[in-house]
Amino acid sequence: MSKQQPLRPEIGQPVHLDDYDPDYTGDYDSKHAAKEQLEHNRDRMRELQEVLYAEDKHALLIVLQAMDAGGKDGTIRHVMRGVNPQGVRVTSFKVPTPEELDHDFLWRIHQHTPGRGEIGIFNRSHYEDVLVVRVEKLVPENVWQVRYDHINAFEQMLADSGVTILKFYLHISKAEQKERFQARLDDPTKHWKFSRGDLTVRAKWDRYMAAYENALTRCNTEWAPWHIVPANKKWYRNLVISNVIVETLEHLDMHYPEAEPDLDTVVIPD
Numbered sequence: 001m002s003k004q005q006p007l008r009p010e011i012g013q014p015v016h017l018d019d020y021d022p023d024y025t026g027d028y029d030s031k032h033a034a035k036e037q038l039e040h041n042r043d044r045m046r047e048l049q050e051v052l053y054a055e056d057k058h059a060l061l062i063v064l065q066a067m068d069a070g071g072k073d074g075t076i077r078h079v080m081r082g083v084n085p086q087g088v089r090v091t092s093f094k095v096p097t098p099e100e101l102d103h104d105f106l107w108r109i110h111q112h113t114p115g116r117g118e119i120g121i122f123n124r125s126h127y128e129d130v131l132v133v134r135v136e137k138l139v140p141e142n143v144w145q146v147r148y149d150h151i152n153a154f155e156q157m158l159a160d161s162g163v164t165i166l167k168f169y170l171h172i173s174k175a176e177q178k179e180r181f182q183a184r185l186d187d188p189t190k191h192w193k194f195s196r197g198d199l200t201v202r203a204k205w206d207r208y209m210a211a212y213e214n215a216l217t218r219c220n221t222e223w224a225p226w227h228i229v230p231a232n233k234k235w236y237r238n239l240v241i242s243n244v245i246v247e248t249l250e251h252l253d254m255h256y257p258e259a260e261p262d263l264d265t266v267v268i269p270d
């Protein structure tokens with residue numbers, strides 16, 4: 001068995017992504033071995049989400065960040081399968097519009113944070129403002145440097161307001177990205193997922209990794225921890241993320257709301 005690899009980097013310690021193996025699969029040696037646990041997690045998540053929705057007290061925010069082809073879409077599709085769509089909202093953050101750029105970088109984000117009873121999933125997030133924005137030099141360094149503190153304060157405010165925050169970095173290798181890009185090129189039904197611009201970003205892989213390491217180090221807090229998910233194997237990625245979501249929801253100690261008194265005496269008129 002390979003050495004245990006931590007899922008959550010220690011708070012306050014610098015993250016070096018080279019220390020994290022994207023091929024790691026823990027105690028599981030195959031997709032088949034993980035299947036049962038994943039199915040169990042899906043059932044449990046469905047039950048827990050129903051209580052979350054009914055109780056209307058807590059909110060859960062799931063942040064997904066990854067390089068292109070890192071598996072954000074697949075994670076949402078597989079992990080959230082079967083969950084009642086009424087209580088889940090996925091927001092994909094794209095290149096900001098002119099109106100969004102006229103505001104502070106968190107303005108567009110805050111509008112999409114989950115309300116009580118809801119699960120919100122961010123497909124990309126405010127972290128783009130210290131990742132792509134930093135690497136592509138879209139704003140000067142003095143602007144992005146202060147954003148780590150802004151993000152921590154923003155996330156703390158959300159946590160203080162009843163939002164549980166889970167952040168996942170889907171860690172794939174550069175070789176795995178190449179394979180996934182090639183698969184997109186080889187399959188006409190996947191051509192829409194490919195853009196030449198993805199290769200320009202890929203060429204700056206090391207700079208992106210450095211920017212990720214900074215975000216994973218500086219914005220790893222008690223109230224909004226990062227998880228570094230080994231993501232070369234999709235099945236292990238799904239398993240890890242569903243484990244964390246289920247454990248987190250279990251810990252919220254949620255209950256269905258009190259029923260009105262004497263419901264057993266209610267007679268429904270014809």
Ligand code: ADP
Nearest residue numbers: 068092093094095096123124128129132133138
């Ligand atoms: P995805 O790759 O997530 O499936 P797209 O292909 O539409 O979706 O890519 C969205 C693009 O928007 C990415 O290139 C991402 O870097 C970019 N983007 C997101 N947020 C910002 C931001 N704040 N500033 C600049 N670019 C951003």
